[in-house]
Amino acid sequence: MTPHRLGGVWAxxxxxxxxxxxxxxxxxxxxxxxxLENGCSGLAAFGTNSEANSLSVEERMTLxxxxxxxxxxxxxxxxxxGCCALTDSVRLTAHAVGLGCAGVLMLxxxxxxxxxxxxxxxxxxxxxxxxxxxRLRLYLYHIPPVAQVGISISLVARxxxxxxxxxxGIKDSSGDWNNTAALLDAFASTGFEVFAGxxxxxxxxxxxxxxxxxxxTANVNPAAIRQLFENWREPDAGAMQEKIAATxxxxxxxxxxxxxxxxxxxxxxxxQWATVRPPLVxxxxxxRESLEAELDADGxxxxx
Amino acid sequence: MTPHRLGGVWAxxxxxxxxxxxxxxxxxxxxxxxxLENGCSGLAAFGTNSEANSLSVEERMTLxxxxxxxxxxxxxxxxxxGCCALTDSVRLTAHAVGLGCAGVLMLxxxxxxxxxxxxxxxxxxxxxxxxxxxRLRLYLYHIPPVAQVGISISLVARxxxxxxxxxxGIKDSSGDWNNTAALLDAFASTGFEVFAGxxxxxxxxxxxxxxxxxxxTANVNPAAIRQLFENWREPDAGAMQEKIAATxxxxxxxxxxxxxxxxxxxxxxxxQWATVRPPLVxxxxxxRESLEAELDADGxxxxx
Numbered sequence: 001m002t003p004h005r006l007g008g009v010w011a012x013x014x015x016x017x018x019x020x021x022x023x024x025x026x027x028x029x030x031x032x033x034x035x036l037e038n039g040c041s042g043l044a045a046f047g048t049n050s051e052a053n054s055l056s057v058e059e060r061m062t063l064x065x066x067x068x069x070x071x072x073x074x075x076x077x078x079x080x081x082g083c084c085a086l087t088d089s090v091r092l093t094a095h096a097v098g099l100g101c102a103g104v105l106m107l108x109x110x111x112x113x114x115x116x117x118x119x120x121x122x123x124x125x126x127x128x129x130x131x132x133x134x135r136l137r138l139y140l141y142h143i144p145p146v147a148q149v150g151i152s153i154s155l156v157a158r159x160x161x162x163x164x165x166x167x168x169g170i171k172d173s174s175g176d177w178n179n180t181a182a183l184l185d186a187f188a189s190t191g192f193e194v195f196a197g198x199x200x201x202x203x204x205x206x207x208x209x210x211x212x213x214x215x216x217t218a219n220v221n222p223a224a225i226r227q228l229f230e231n232w233r234e235p236d237a238g239a240m241q242e243k244i245a246a247t248x249x250x251x252x253x254x255x256x257x258x259x260x261x262x263x264x265x266x267x268x269x270x271x272q273w274a275t276v277r278p279p280l281v282x283x284x285x286x287x288r289e290s291l292e293a294e295l296d297a298d299g300x301x302x303x304x
Numbered sequence: 305m306t307p308h309r310l311g312g313v314w315a316x317x318x319x320x321x322x323x324x325x326x327x328x329x330x331x332x333x334x335x336x337x338x339x340l341e342n343g344c345s346g347l348a349a350f351g352t353n354s355e356a357n358s359l360s361v362e363e364r365m366t367l368x369x370x371x372x373x374x375x376x377x378x379x380x381x382x383x384x385x386g387c388c389a390l391t392d393s394v395r396l397t398a399h400a401v402g403l404g405c406a407g408v409l410m411l412x413x414x415x416x417x418x419x420x421x422x423x424x425x426x427x428x429x430x431x432x433x434x435x436x437x438x439r440l441r442l443y444l445y446h447i448p449p450v451a452q453v454g455i456s457i458s459l460v461a462r463x464x465x466x467x468x469x470x471x472x473g474i475k476d477s478s479g480d481w482n483n484t485a486a487l488l489d490a491f492a493s494t495g496f497e498v499f500a501g502x503x504x505x506x507x508x509x510x511x512x513x514x515x516x517x518x519x520x521t522a523n524v525n526p527a528a529i530r531q532l533f534e535n536w537r538e539p540d541a542g543a544m545q546e547k548i549a550a551t552x553x554x555x556x557x558x559x560x561x562x563x564x565x566x567x568x569x570x571x572x573x574x575x576q577w578a579t580v581r582p583p584l585v586x587x588x589x590x591x592r593e594s595l596e597a598e599l600d601a602d603g604x605x606x607x608x
Contacts, residue, residue: 053415111357
C-alpha cells in the first residue's frame with residue numbers, strides 16, 4: 001500500500017443555506033477557512049453532517065469548486081461522493097479527483113436494504129474502475145445508524161486486496177468501539193487509515209494505530225480536538241479527551257446538525273447560519289436557549 | 305378534492321440495463337407497452353422495484369421521455385420523483401408534470417433517519433410550492449421497510465388539509481394491513497386514493513374503499529391481478545386473490561428485483577434482462593432454477 005497518510009482532525013463541514021434554501025458558497029468558504037485555521041487538518045465536506053444527502057450532485061460540485069477557487073487547498077479536502085445511484089457516485093468521485101482532492105469519503109449505496117457484500121463490492125469496484133484514475137484515494141464511510149447499510153470487515157478486506165493502491169482508509173461512525181478496534185487490528189498495520197467517526201474515540205483510536213477523527217463537533221470545537229491529537233502521548237491526554245467528550249455530550253443532546261448550525265449562528269452573530277434544508281428542522285428557541293446555557297456553563301466558546 | 309381517480313392495477317416497471325449497466329430505453333419501452341396491453345392500468349415507473357434509486361436524475365428523465373415519445377400515454381404514468389435532495393425531487397416532479405404524467409409517486413427524503421413530521425411536511429410542501437403547477441397530482445409513497453422513513457396518518461392529514469387539490473393518494477407498502485385500514489378509514493371517503501403496495505391486499509383494499517394496487521409482481525403477473533380488480537365483487541374473488549397471492553409468495557422467496565428480472569429474461573428468452581445494477585446482484589443459477597421450477601409447478605406463465 002502506498003503511504004499517503006491524511007491523519008488528523010477532519011470536519012464534515014456543515015453547509016450553509018440562503019433564505020431560499022439554496023447553498024451559500026460564500027458562508028461555506030468562510031467556514032471552511034475558519035476550520036482550517038483553527039485546528040482542522042482537513043475537511044470531509046459533504047458528509048452526513050453537511051446535509052450532503054439533501055444536495056443535488058450539481059450543488060455539491062459547485063460548492064466544491066467554489067472552495068478550491070477561493071483558497072482551500074484540495075490537498076485538505078476529502079469530499080463525500082457516495083450516492084444511491086452508481087452514476088452519481090462515479091460523477092462526483094471523478095470530479096473530486098479531477099480537482100486534486102486528497103481523498104473521497106464514500107458511503108455505500110443506501111436505499112436498498114439487506115444487500116450483500118457481493119453487491120457492495122461491485123458498487124465500490126464499479127466506481128473505482130469507471131473513475132480509473134491512479135490519484136483516487138478512497139475512504140470508506142461506515143455509518144450504519146444512518147445509512148442502515150454498513151461496510152463489514154470482510155468487505156474491507158476484499159476491497160483492500162483488489163485495490164490496495166486506492167482503498168486508503170475508513171471512517172467508522174458505527175459508534176461501536178469494538179468495530180473500530182476490529183478494523184485497527186485487521187488493517188492498521190498495513191497503512192490503512194482508520195478514522196474515528198466521533199472524537200469521543202479519538203484517544204483510543206490513536207493509541208491503537210488509528211490516524212484521527214472525522215466528527216461533527218469538529219465544526220465548532222476544532223482547536224480542543226486538535227490539541228488532543230497533537231498531545232495524545234502526553235500525561236494530560238486523558239483529561240483533554242474527557243473535556244472534548246463533555247462538549248460533544250452537550251451538543252448531541254440536541255439534533256446534531258441544527259445544533260451545530262445554531263452554535264455557528266450564535267458565534268458569528270449571523271442568524272442565517274441556523275437554516276437547514278428539509279427534512280431537517282432548525283432548533284426551537286427553547287432548544288437553542290437550553291443548548292446555549294449548557295455550553296456557557298461548560299465554558300465553551302466558538303473561539304478563533 | 306377534485307375527482308381524478310387513477311385506480312386499478314399499476315406496476316412499478318422494472319428497468320432493464322445494457323451490458324455496461326446503462327439503462328436500456330428500448331427494452332424499457334417494450335416492457336412498458338407489454339404491461340399496459342396485458343392488464344396494467346398504468347405504470348409507476350421509477351419505483352423501488354424499478355431500481356430507481358440506483359439511477360441518476362438525468363437517467364430517469366431520459367427514460368421517461370423515451371416512454372412518452374414511444375407511445376406510452378402520460379395519462380398512464382405515475383413516475384417516482386422523491387429523492388433525498390429537495391432540488392432533485394423538485395426537478396423530477398416538474399419534469400413529470402411537464403410531460404403530462406397523471407401523477408407522481410413521492411418517497412420522503414430517506415437518508416436522515418428519525419426526522420420529524422414537521423420536517424417531512426416541509427419537504428413535501430417545498431416540492432409542491434416550487435413545482436407550482438395545478439396539474440400536479442401527488443401520491444405519497446409509504447415504504448418504511450426500505451426507506452426507513454415513513455409517512456404517518458397525521459402527516460397525510462396535514463398535507464391533505466393544506467394541499468387538497470394536489471395530494472391525491474398514497475401507496476402503502478408498509479406490509480401492515482392495519483395501517484392501510486387506518487388510511488382508508490381516515491381518508492378514503494374524501495376521494496383520497498389508497499393503493500395497496502402488494503396485491504396480497506388488493507381484495508381487502510377494494511372492499512374497504514381503496515382504489516387498487518401498485519405492486520412489484522404486476523411486472524410479471526398483470527393479467528391475473530387485473531382479473532381480480534375487474535371482478536372483486538364476484539363470488540370467486542376470494543379464489544382469485546388466493547391464486548395471485550400464491551404466485552407472489554413464490555417470487556418473494558427470492559430477492560424480489562433480481563427474481564422479477566429473471567422471470568422476464570426467461571419469458572422473453574433474453575438473458576440481458578437479468579442484469580441489475582449494484583448494489584443488487586442477479587440470482588444465482590441455483591436460485592433461478594429453483595424459482596423457475598416453483599413457478600412451473602404453480603402453472604405460472606409470463607403470458608401475453
